[in-house]
Amino acid sequence: xSQLEILPAPRPIDLVSAPRLSSVFHHHPTTWTQNKSLxxxxxxxxxxxxxxxxxxxxxxxxxxxxxxxxLRGHPEVHLRNGVIxxxxxxxxxxxxxxxxxxxxxxxxxxxxxxxxxxxLPEIExxxxxxxxxxxxxxxxxxxxxxxxDCASNGEIGQVLRLGVSPDRIIYANPCKAVSxxxxxxxxxxxxxxxxxEDELYKVARVNPNAKLVLRILTDDSKSLCRLGLKFxxxxxxxxxxxxxxxxxxxxxxxxxxxxxxxxxxxxxxTDAVGWARxxxxxxxxxxxxxxxxxxGGGFExxxxxxxxxxxxxxxxxxxxxxSGSGLRIxxxxxxxxxxxxxxxxxxxxxxxxxxxVVGETTEIKGEGDDQPSMMYYINDGVYGAFNCILFDHQEVxxxxxxxxxxxxxxxxxxxxxxxxxxxxxxxxxxxxxxxRLPAGLRVGDWLAFNNMGAYTICxxxxxxxxxxxxxxxxxxxxxxxQEVRLALKxxxxxxxxx
Ligand SMILES: Cc1ncc(COP(=O)(O)O)c(C=O)c1O
Numbered sequence: 339x340s341q342l343e344i345l346p347a348p349r350p351i352d353l354v355s356a357p358r359l360s361s362v363f364h365h366h367p368t369t370w371t372q373n374k375s376l377x378x379x380x381x382x383x384x385x386x387x388x389x390x391x392x393x394x395x396x397x398x399x400x401x402x403x404x405x406x407x408x409l410r411g412h413p414e415v416h417l418r419n420g421v422i423x424x425x426x427x428x429x430x431x432x433x434x435x436x437x438x439x440x441x442x443x444x445x446x447x448x449x450x451x452x453x454x455x456x457x458l459p460e461i462e463x464x465x466x467x468x469x470x471x472x473x474x475x476x477x478x479x480x481x482x483x484x485x486x487d488c489a490s491n492g493e494i495g496q497v498l499r500l501g502v503s504p505d506r507i508i509y510a511n512p513c514k515a516v517s518x519x520x521x522x523x524x525x526x527x528x529x530x531x532x533x534x535e536d537e538l539y540k541v542a543r544v545n546p547n548a549k550l551v552l553r554i555l556t557d558d559s560k561s562l563c564r565l566g567l568k569f570x571x572x573x574x575x576x577x578x579x580x581x582x583x584x585x586x587x588x589x590x591x592x593x594x595x596x597x598x599x600x601x602x603x604x605x606x607x608t609d610a611v612g613w614a615r616x617x618x619x620x621x622x623x624x625x626x627x628x629x630x631x632x633x634g635g636g637f638e639x640x641x642x643x644x645x646x647x648x649x650x651x652x653x654x655x656x657x658x659x660x661s662g663s664g665l666r667i668x669x670x671x672x673x674x675x676x677x678x679x680x681x682x683x684x685x686x687x688x689x690x691x692x693x694x695v696v697g698e699t700t701e702i703k704g705e706g707d708d709q710p711s712m713m714y715y716i717n718d719g720v721y722g723a724f725n726c727i728l729f730d731h732q733e734v735x736x737x738x739x740x741x742x743x744x745x746x747x748x749x750x751x752x753x754x755x756x757x758x759x760x761x762x763x764x765x766x767x768x769x770x771x772x773x774r775l776p777a778g779l780r781v782g783d784w785l786a787f788n789n790m791g792a793y794t795i796c797x798x799x800x801x802x803x804x805x806x807x808x809x810x811x812x813x814x815x816x817x818x819x820q821e822v823r824l825a826l827k828x829x830x831x832x833x834x835x836x
Contacts, residue, residue: 398811401830402474402477402830405811406808406809408444408474408811408812409811410813410814411812412814413441413812415815416812417441417739418739418745419810420441420683420810421745424437424685436687436717437808438683438684438685438716438717438722438723439808440682440723440790440795440807440810441810441811442472442679442680442809443679444478444811444812444813444818444826445815445817446678446814447676448478448818449817450639450675450678450679451479451675454671457647458646458650458669460653460660461633461668462666462668463484463669463670464486464508464510464632464668464669465484465486465675466510466635467488467497467672468793468796469673469792469793470680470791470792470794470795471493471496474811475679476496478826480500480502480829481826481828481829482825485668488507488508488511489509489510491522494507494525505528507527508551508668510530510553512532512534512537512553512569512570513534513537516543519541519544523544523548528547528548529549530550531632532550532552533553533555533569534579538550538579538582538588541588542587546587546588548589549591550588550589550591551593551630552571552576552580552583552592552594553569553594553595554570554617555570555595556570556595556609556610557597557610558597558598560598560602560605561600562602562730563600563731565598566598570596576620580620580626584624584625590621592618592630592631592666593614593628593632594633595633596635596636597636599673599730600636600638602641604641604644604645607645607648607649610633610652611652611657614633615656615657618631629665629666630667630668631667632669633669635674637669637674639673639677672792673793678788678789678791679791680789680790680794680809682723682786682787683739683785683786684784684785685717686714686715686779686783686785687715688715688781689712689714689715690712690713690715691712692711692712692713709755710755710772712755712775712779714756714785715758716761716769716785717804720760720766721764721801721802721804722799722801723794724760724794725793725794726792726797727769730792734769734787735770735773735787736785737788738776738786739785740784741776741778742778742779743780751777751778752777753775757770757772758775761802762802762804764802795807795809
């Protein structure tokens with residue numbers, strides 16, 4: 339008997355717009371209550387023509403020609419609207435109608451900046467573009483006045499084209515090609531990091547006016563992505579590097595560090611600031627009076643307040659006279675701004691029982707069973723948005739958007755141990771080796787994933803010919819929505835008038 343024969347046949351999709359308010363599979367059950375437009379309870383006949391009663395929302399504003407429109411409303415609404423739209427397209431035999439898609443809530447980015455300014459008012463955020471160079475995110479942050487951490491001329495160009503002035507950019511890559519340093523200099527970007535002697539010779543040759551920032555090595559062992567393997571000058575090498583810089587007549591303005599990306603232990607910042615202080619003192623002995631401290635990235639959404647408090651305490655301890663001495667402090671947060679803002683919806687395109695359970699599926703009743711009894715294949719994977727699993731050491735957690743072709747499903751559905759796989763022909767393409775998902779899931783149903791904004795789209799490939807998932811944008815439905823729209827419209831007007 340083949341694997342497919344042991345599974346029930348998939349049912350045609352019959353989406354019902356009445357939302358589940360209390361589904362155990364849904365992480366944000368209450369959000370539906372906030373969106374009256376979807377609480378109509380009317381049926382959506384996907385195989386027929388009649389979707390007219392279920393208007394899937396406004397067409398949004400085209401603020402920037404060439405970019406998708408900016409919609410309004412809660413991101414969950416747009417996840418559902420995307421599913422309904424896919425069903426409509428499928429009914430007209432549109433190719434790739436069920437493609438996976440992101441929903442980006444720009445009010446989340448706005449609110450993260452507000453939160454930053456509340457808890458770290460004296461530290462200027464320079465958004466790490468590498469994390470997600472999304473055109474709307476960059477435009478919004480530019481409009482709201484942040485700086486930018488760029489790692490390449492490509493990123494520098496992207497930010498400068500938005501009208502950001504070069505002094506709002508730090509070229510935060512300690513190892514740059516000579517031609518890149520030259521191009522940056524031509525565009526007026528002079529602030530840059532270094533951590534080795536060769537870099538000093540290169541800079542002295544092609545941009546003697548550079549404002550150099552020495553990146554020191556700190557303890558990154560409490561982070562998901564350790565950057566110290568590749569970057570950062572050990573403290574013992576700092577005096578020698580600064581002497582060389584002095585000898586070459588270079589302007590070293592300060593110190594930077596990075597505690598590692600995805601830093602789950604806020605105390606990492608305590609030692610790092612202490613070591614930066616030591617490097618400031620080393621500068622004094624060589625004749626540099628530093629005025630610039632860059633505390634890097636590594637900020638997490640979940641422990642942000644704790645990190646902010648630890649960081650402020652460390653600054654009070656090691657730089658007590660900083661306001662009097664005119665110390666400028668910046669940071670390079672990436673993940674913090676965008677992780678939460680993006681969600682991904684992916685379609686179940688296939689399923690099969692694992693080889694180990696030929697002839698039967700095992701329903702998991704208790705904890706501790708580690709054998710998935712169903713394999714689901716979705717249409718984005720580790721070669722696409724889920725590259726964050728390989729490169730960024732992330733674990734992702736699916737939740738159910740539709741089950742058995744419906745938004746309306748029981749919270750009491752039995753769960754079974756399952757695995758979730760991407761669409762490519764490579765067996766490394768595993769999104770989730772173990773997830774407890776309802777047994778009622780069928781081909782054509784949709785899963786969603788939250789916290790998909792950091793280090794996802796930016797490194798997604800088209801391996802096997804699978805397109806990178808597109809983004810639908812909303813300004814959200816709560817605090818920040820109006821502010822986002824005003825900021826973006828003002829930014830566009832400013833560019834037109836420039
Ligand atoms: C130099 C530099 N700055 C900032 C960041 C952003 O880090 P995070 O996203 O953890 O804030 C990175 C990430 O790799 C980085 O390499």
